[in-house]
Amino acid sequence: MAKSTLSFVCQNCGAAYNRWQGKCESCGEWNTLAEEDTTGSVPVSIRSKRRGRTFALESLTGKSNDAPRLSSGMTELDRVTGGGFVRGSVLLVGGDPGIGKSTLLTQATSMLARAGHRAVYISGEEAVAQVRLRAERLGLADAPVQLAAETSVEDIVSTLSEGAVPRLIVIDSIQTMWTDTVESAPGTVTQVRASAQALIRFAKKSGAAIILVGHVTKDGQIAGPRVVEHMVDAVLSFEGEGSQQFRILRAVKNRFGPTDEIGVFEMTGLGLREVSNPSELFLSERDLGSPGTAVFAGIEGTRPVLVELQALVAPTTLGTPRRAVVGWDPSRLSMVLAVLEAHCGVKLSGYDVYLNVAGGLRIQEPAADLAAAAALVSSLVNAPLPTDAVYFGEISLSGAVRPVAQTSARLKEAAKLGFGRAVLPESARGEVGSDGGLTLNTVGGLTSLVAEIAARGSPRNGGAGNREASREGVTEKNATPARFRRENS
Ligand code: TYD
Ligand code: MG
Numbered sequence: 001m002a003k004s005t006l007s008f009v010c011q012n013c014g015a016a017y018n019r020w021q022g023k024c025e026s027c028g029e030w031n032t033l034a035e036e037d038t039t040g041s042v043p044v045s046i047r048s049k050r051r052g053r054t055f056a057l058e059s060l061t062g063k064s065n066d067a068p069r070l071s072s073g074m075t076e077l078d079r080v081t082g083g084g085f086v087r088g089s090v091l092l093v094g095g096d097p098g099i100g101k102s103t104l105l106t107q108a109t110s111m112l113a114r115a116g117h118r119a120v121y122i123s124g125e126e127a128v129a130q131v132r133l134r135a136e137r138l139g140l141a142d143a144p145v146q147l148a149a150e151t152s153v154e155d156i157v158s159t160l161s162e163g164a165v166p167r168l169i170v171i172d173s174i175q176t177m178w179t180d181t182v183e184s185a186p187g188t189v190t191q192v193r194a195s196a197q198a199l200i201r202f203a204k205k206s207g208a209a210i211i212l213v214g215h216v217t218k219d220g221q222i223a224g225p226r227v228v229e230h231m232v233d234a235v236l237s238f239e240g241e242g243s244q245q246f247r248i249l250r251a252v253k254n255r256f257g258p259t260d261e262i263g264v265f266e267m268t269g270l271g272l273r274e275v276s277n278p279s280e281l282f283l284s285e286r287d288l289g290s291p292g293t294a295v296f297a298g299i300e301g302t303r304p305v306l307v308e309l310q311a312l313v314a315p316t317t318l319g320t321p322r323r324a325v326v327g328w329d330p331s332r333l334s335m336v337l338a339v340l341e342a343h344c345g346v347k348l349s350g351y352d353v354y355l356n357v358a359g360g361l362r363i364q365e366p367a368a369d370l371a372a373a374a375a376l377v378s379s380l381v382n383a384p385l386p387t388d389a390v391y392f393g394e395i396s397l398s399g400a401v402r403p404v405a406q407t408s409a410r411l412k413e414a415a416k417l418g419f420g421r422a423v424l425p426e427s428a429r430g431e432v433g434s435d436g437g438l439t440l441n442t443v444g445g446l447t448s449l450v451a452e453i454a455a456r457g458s459p460r461n462g463g464a465g466n467r468e469a470s471r472e473g474v475t476e477k478n479a480t481p482a483r484f485r486r487e488n489s
Contacts, residue, residue: 008036073112093214103271108168235251236251291385292312294311296309313353313379378453
């Protein structure tokens with residue numbers, strides 16, 4: 001009989017220790033060590049003295065078939081996976097509870113089953129009746145999906161080995177699965193890792209594509225072991241604000257496709273609806289004509305996406321003013337604020353600054369710098385930006401506005417959605433192919449843009465602007481462009 005080995009395993013990163021300690025030295029988290037029985041986690045074959053068999057080595061230039069893909073029937077899902085599920089591959093889908101993972105995967109399995117493929121949905125969290133109820137609500141109850149509520153990996157593998165090989169198997173969720181080969185409780189790192197290993201082995205051997213659903217911890221990582229992320233072929237993250245209808249599926253890792261594509265969905269009473277033109281959706285609830293908003297012409301993967309940036313700059317009562325940002329990189333905001341202070345004479349140290357990307361989108365491009373700066377200054381001087389303008393460009397530490405990739409794609413999308421002008425880096429002018437009839441407003445440095453917005457702000461200090469100014473928490477004195485002290489003026 002195998003000797004029983006107890007060890008303390010970090011539930012965050014999977015590092016193992018032979019005594020308990022408060023802090024995991026590997027990932028730095030506190031109180032994450034739990035006692036686990038790791039008996040049997042080293043397969044007997046590794047410990048045995050068997051001589052290895054020989055295998056043929058191949059050259060790089062050999063002929064291989066393209067990864068055979070299976071379209072899910074949902075364009076947005078296919079876009080993120082890189083064109084469909086690859087045979088024998090394993091995908092991990094993570095996301096907050098209630099974000100719609102089970103809904104998305106019920107829809108995907110139903111589409112495949114309706115197209116005549118064998119699709120299996122194994123739920124470890126919900127009873128068969130609950131899954132059926134959801135399918136009914138989605139209008140998919142007639143799809144020939146094979147359904148079970150099971151948690152034993154060995155039972156699942158033996159059941160699915162019989163009959164035709166399933167084209168897609170959904171395991172909802174990996175945290176509820178357990179295998180006989182290890183002794184730890186379900187949900188622990190050792191169990192999750194061993195269960196995932198067994199399922200991945202089955203996928204590679206049989207050629208079935210498997211989707212594992214994974215829970216997300218409060219700081220956004222897929223709960224349990226990060227090691228599962230390394231074991232699978234692709235990791236998709238399903239995101240969205242609870243209060244918003246939009247859901248964004250993003251590839252975090254993909255061995256068979258790009259990782260910068262996003263899929264956009266809208267949660268409706270009848271399940272997830274695919275959104276093929278995200279810009280229209282993100283701009284649908286625009287607050288036209290209010291100060292502090294700027295439309296950013298961005299690129300997500302291969303697709304241009306227009307989205308509104310909202311800024312609020314308000315006098316602070318705190319010693320250290322607050323800087324809060326949703327949907328963008330906080331260090332990027334700090335940099336833009338520093339450049340505004342250092343090169344454009346905009347004093348922001350007495351103000352709280354809030355920046356929000358509308359619609360729950362998360363922007364990663366530095367191209368959003370210019371739109372963020374425009375929104376911030378617009379809020380500070382209480383002057384709305386032109387409602388028909390889009391902004392894009394990267395700001396360098398010297399205050400120069402630098403060109404960004406795919407200028408013409410951004411302009412084309414803006415023109416398509418009815419915008420009349422674009423504010424963009426001066427050096428990008430050469431790249432502009434067809435601008436679709438947009439008025440191009442090029443800026444070489446941030447100073448000139450700030451001066452232009454500040455000039456728009458001045459007439460509001462006279463009469464009509466006052467009421468709005470106090471509503472925004474910006475006093476009349478604050479709203480005068482006199483604060484734009486230029487060092488040389
Ligand atoms: P679910 O797929 O169960 O989330 P997860 O598996 O990620 O935990 O989705 C749960 C939420 O989605 C729930 O709050 C209700 C909502 N929902 C709809 O709005 N419309 C629908 O058609 C369905 C099925 C769910
Ligand atoms: Mg679920």
